[in-house]
Amino acid sequence: MKGKLFYVGLILTFALSAVAHYMHLNATLQFVISAIAIIFVAGFLGKATESVAHYAGERMGGFLNATFGNAAELIIAIFLVKDGMFEVVKASLTGSIIGNLLLVLGLSIFAGGLKFKEQSFNVKLASHNSSLMILGVIALFIPAIFAGGLTTKETSSMSIIVAVLLVAAYLLWLLFSMVTHKEILSEEAIEHGEAPWSKSMSIMFLVLATVMVAFTSEWLVGTLEEVTHKFGLSELFVGAFLIAIIGNAAEHSAAVMMAMKNKMGAAVEIAIGSSLQIALFVAPVLIIASFFMGGTPMNIVFTTYELAAIGVAVFITKSITQDGSTNWYEGLLLLVVYIILGVVFFLV
């Protein structure tokens, strides 16, 4: 996705999806075009964020990357929240988490493992990440288990309190990993390279990219209901697989590329880090945001299916990454679990 061709694709697909939207073309066509456009604009947003992060200095840059790395997904989700499509939002958050842990990480480990017999990475980092993932899982499971005994109002209170606690824990994690214990992370950093643009250009492009993501997200979300019905797909499947794969395409290619360069630590960091961001930052921010949007706020109660998928994904990822080394078969195991989940979500 480098070079001129990327920008040609970006402009072309964005323009085409605008045309499709405003000329009220066939919904399926609109969906497909804006889906492709989102892959490009999300990639553009990622580049612009990194470029701004480059000028912001190491610490602030790390913070920017850590909080805006899933900006595209956050924006798509905000449009879904605005339209009251809470079920699709939660399904897509679930899909992002399992997509990063099983598909992105699975492909990275598998592809890297075909090239290198054994790949290793910093166990310390993996161990910290897995403790955080467990916090994320706990914070999603507890409300679901207790929600049965609560009124709607109590569920709302619980949701907002847990959301605030999670955001606080995430911000303190940034403090921990970037200030007090930053040497744990530094060992195998994700390569950022040179900034492609000047400082002012970078900021302008960041704004532009955000606007483009917002537009294409709105167009995509607008066609969702019609497409879902047409093909007889469930909201759960569309949110958890289609939208999640579209929204995470940039991470997918970046992580796989890192793994094939034998930088498995960076690949693990992208995949697990992105999942953590979804569970501990994006999800609670959406819940908090929905409180300020009027109407019924979104609660933190996920369905049993979603929780099972997340729990399973975290459990097998933890088991596979905890020894700090990977091989092709471990990547395959992650992919098999992803396919099994895909099959059951499709059938339900």
Added chain:
Amino acid sequence: MKGKLFYVGLILTFALSAVAHYMHLNATLQFVISAIAIIFVAGFLGKATESVAHYAGERMGGFLNATFGNAAELIIAIFLVKDGMFEVVKASLTGSIIGNLLLVLGLSIFAGGLKFKEQSFNVKLASHNSSLMILGVIALFIPAIFAGGLTTKETSSMSIIVAVLLVAAYLLWLLFSMVTHKEILSEEAIEHGEAPWSKSMSIMFLVLATVMVAFTSEWLVGTLEEVTHKFGLSELFVGAFLIAIIGNAAEHSAAVMMAMKNKMGAAVEIAIGSSLQIALFVAPVLIIASFFMGGTPMNIVFTTYELAAIGVAVFITKSITQDGSTNWYEGLLLLVVYIILGVVFFLV
């Protein structure tokens, strides 16, 4: 809690709670005073147990500490069992387990982590403890899962059999850790220091402390129902948070102090060891005792909420302690999970 001031507090609060009880003062007042008194008399019981243990020789002393370390909680619980308040008993056992794993250990790791960048301890010990914790979790989960298919009588049989198996496993654990493999534990022992009293004084004080704990426990339990109703609190919340925190105050301060002296192994041993004692010794002993008290015996079936809380606490503690090193953020994670559980138990 050292020196003369401690004894002044002990005598004063014990006397005041006796006055409050026999003069039938306001229930809330009685509750508050006897709660404070219990913190003192539990501390006194702990001192007396250690002093007797000192004279009993290393092996017998370790055994005394290991079985009577939670004597205060056991006595409170026996009064609750006698009054048939099985739900409060189970809630308080749950609260003790999660309080030790999340609050005590969390505070210790957090406070120690603020002072020392990284604290480490014997991984071997942590690994053994976590296997035992898993036995405890299994022994509580299995009956709950299968109880749906059993009659009341079968549930009783199952409860007593599982309870006997657990006590046997606990006693064999003492054999393992104090006789056949004692060198595993010896590396970072909890410091006991000099005995404060002569041998006969120690035994007399042990008897005295036990009697004082018994009285204050009865006074506290007597006011429980009224206070619970007055403030609209659920028995679950009172048992799992209020009673558990009161009954464990001594462990709390001891563990945090050890952590701040950079003896993290001792802090972990107090917190996890105390949880193990509750799950594998106190809980089954109460079930066995209830069989000899007449009336309906207490069964081993905990509620879904309690099991979720225990499972979650064990899972995150295991994840955080298994690498044998801790930092402030890991302590914070444990505290966040404790607060989340506190919020949902309060709301339910």
Added chain:
Amino acid sequence: MKGKLFYVGLILTFALSAVAHYMHLNATLQFVISAIAIIFVAGFLGKATESVAHYAGERMGGFLNATFGNAAELIIAIFLVKDGMFEVVKASLTGSIIGNLLLVLGLSIFAGGLKFKEQSFNVKLASHNSSLMILGVIALFIPAIFAGGLTTKETSSMSIIVAVLLVAAYLLWLLFSMVTHKEILSEEAIEHGEAPWSKSMSIMFLVLATVMVAFTSEWLVGTLEEVTHKFGLSELFVGAFLIAIIGNAAEHSAAVMMAMKNKMGAAVEIAIGSSLQIALFVAPVLIIASFFMGGTPMNIVFTTYELAAIGVAVFITKSITQDGSTNWYEGLLLLVVYIILGVVFFLV
């Protein structure tokens, strides 16, 4: 079970169970005799498989052992599937898994631990095995969680797809462990010794043993229903404990013998490897086979009780084996969990 005495027992019990069957003796008597006969013929089948494997060369031999190691159980199960006794089949698969993980491994670790203070084995292998076990658990849990939302037909589709994925994952595991990464396994191989017979004799004995297992299995299964009713036992208990112990007797003695020779790696490999074979190969092969037998095919949906037992067994085994060393107390913990499960399955 070596030497002439073994063959005397083999021929005697086989002949007796044939007599008991064709003379329509008392069902309990038939059951007991054919159960003892199965222990002998399964042992004979194991010997013949190993002998053929010896001549087949290292790689093909490993493959034979890995796929036909549980041939006796597979044959018993196929007769149960043919008779439509799906519940007993699933219970016996459950029983095989927990029997291998808790009883076989527990006895091995306990017996070995009484003789040797500490026994160790290749952690790498244990870690790989535990990731595979988790795949097995996931592949059994996911369908059960989602089955509630599916029609019978969808459940069938899901079952066959998951079964095919599991067999594929198992075959690729053989590729991984015997071709691309075989040095991981080679460190502590299971001793096979000399082949007892010539090549053609071995093949003939393999065929003979298979036929004998098939006959005795059919005789045993034929009496099952009557015996179950007579003693008021549930199909769940009979399948999960009686049949599983009978079908796995050979593994039991082999693993315990290895442990007592201080070859704990081989004992772990037999016990965990056999469980993996059941979950990832025998179970899915039975589901696929049932599709070609006509009538309602068997689905992959296990009961909550079975899943709880499997989950618990995998969880505690993983916890105990992940540090690569064992002692008598860890073996005892596994046995305690096995007894607890036995009690609750008996009561349900």
